[in-house]
Amino acid sequence: MTSLFSSPEDVRTRLAAGDYLSDGHIATTVFLADALGKPLLVEGPAGVGKTELAKAVAAATGAELVRLQCYEGLDEGRALYEWNYRKQLLRIQAAPEGQEWSDTHDDIFGEEFLLSRPLLTAIRRTEPTVLLIDETDKTDVEVEGLLLEVLSDFQVTIPELGTVTAARRPFVVLTSNATRELSEALKRRCLYLYLDYPTPEREREIVLAQVPEITEALAEQLVRTVATLRALDLKKSPSIAETLDWARTLLALEADALDEDAIARTLGVVLKHVSDQTRAAKELGLPTAESV
């Protein structure tokens, strides 16, 4: 198997070129997932860039991203492959008079009638591929069993066609918000990366990279304030995505400093529960909504 990256440092510079700022930990883990050919399970709170990591790896290596979005009720037919019933039915009805059944049978279970879903697509590709299995925790337990089979051997057996083995192992990223505990068996087969909220220093770099118009001083103030908010006991802590939204909002309002008034006016961008807003207003000593 050919590797995508040559060293953790290589991962870091190439991800940074695509505006994804990693740290030593992320870079090493991504490098290992590639070097060992293991799936990478990324967990962490919403909005810390789990999905972005997969996209960034795809962009950095020029690989194509194949995405399987998981949801409740996802089944084999949506994840792996499915026979195109309607087309098969049509083919049978349109069969010329006197054709043998065995011919029809061979015909309708051919490549033409196979609907390839993301997992099969990723395995059959010969070009470099990043397979993103997003929000794995939303699926049912049965799908996890299916994933186990696919991810440990990178092969799929289709009874009518035979076994399809990966010509080239895709780089697999699974993400999870930990709304439920994934099974031990799945975790064991994956490398694990926990993405937490970034340190203020790293978050400042991210803000500066994503919102280049912002001044350094404002970015610094912004990430420090967000860090203070995250330390409060909130229902939903602000994510990186929300920090970025906040930065853009402040730019749009042409605020040049983040003072109490500016925060009170724009708090809705980062905190989306009333109880969180009142709590933050109380703890930070902000003017209340009525007095603004």
Added chain:
Amino acid sequence: MALLDRHVGFLDALRGAGLAVSLAEGLDAARALTVLDLVDREAMRAAYAATLVKRPTHRATFDTLFDLWFPAAVGDGAGGPPAERPDPPRPNLREPDPVADGMRARLFDLLLDGDEAGLRQLVRDAVATYGRSPASAPRQTWSAYAVGAALDPRTLMAGLLRAVLAGQDRGGLAERTARRTLEDRIAALQDMITAEVRRRLAEDTSAERVAKVAVRPPLEQLDILRATRKDLAELRRAVHPLARRLATRLAVKHKAGRRGRLDFRRTVRASLSTGGVPVRTFHRPRRPHKPELVVLCDVSDSVSSFAHFTLLLAYALREQFSKVRVFAFVDNLDEVTAHFAPGVDVGDAMRDLTSKADVVWVTGRTNYGRAFELFADRYPEVIGPKTALLILGDARSNYGPLALPALAKMADAARRAHWLNPEPHRDWDTGDSAASTYDRVVPMVECRNLAQLAAFIEDLA
């Protein structure tokens, strides 16, 4: 071979600390080490973490053990044999100590810049100078306390704040943010000191021995009654994610295996696309069963932190119950449901509750008998056939009355009744505990940590 021994010893220590590290994962870790540059210690840490630690709550344990098994330095960290220092200087409050003052000045600058590498170096020097306790004992010991006393970072706070704010208003948001940042750095400094002291200890004795003392149980296994304030804050943070996980699992459980009546219309409609053959059938969803929950909780000081967490969790899960009513008691009983209206912060509610609710009658000591009788007397209609009754408390009645008949009546009226006791099972029936007497009327469950609590609530809903 030395690296292999370390590796195996490290895996062993992780298993000893309660991390389930399988053979396959150990092999993955070893394989990972072969493709990395081992000079980079942080890369090695990342490799071990990625292959062995699959739960965020285990990360702290892992880091502690990693620092012990793969220390960042040997001896004083200068390379070469450790210098003999026969007379460790003692910090003396009366005499000025130029070395300590120099270190504090360095510390001031480092904290101001947030220079982590610099702090680490300073901590190493400080521990080498001040961490050693007097050489009277046959074996050297090391103390984080002595280092903390010599550096005393908290006293630098005022000066640091002045330097950061540089003439800005005091008391405003700027100060709060600055204070928060500095406090984080000081907390990190304390952690560094502890880790460094552990490293020196491990050098003098053995990593295994230090690991036994240093490793704390992961958060979900932490005994709630023995938690420190810092632990309690972390536990509070863990409650919401836990509730979300439980809710998902319950939703799955409600749905699984119990399909409702055939939805004829949807089935026929869908069959049109397969030539009138109903390939897929559709069913109406079942109506979920949602119990009512009545909680009676002992809020006396000895168990209040436990009551706090159980209520937090019950409230985070209130969608899973059709109705939740909460009653608090010490030696008087009061309904406190109103304190937990939706949108209210449960932490505030708990504080409110102890000050406003009428739960103390005369002595202020728990009186289970009186509480149950009052409940049966004042709220006889609350418990119905759909109710799950939950009693929280340690069953320590201060040798008072037990009111078993009243409790039995309550338990009979309810669909199910449970008693959660935050004390370890072996302490039941010691002293004034009436655990097994009550257990005969209402089944009692030991519930000391979040894991047990989660398992119980899942079973209940």
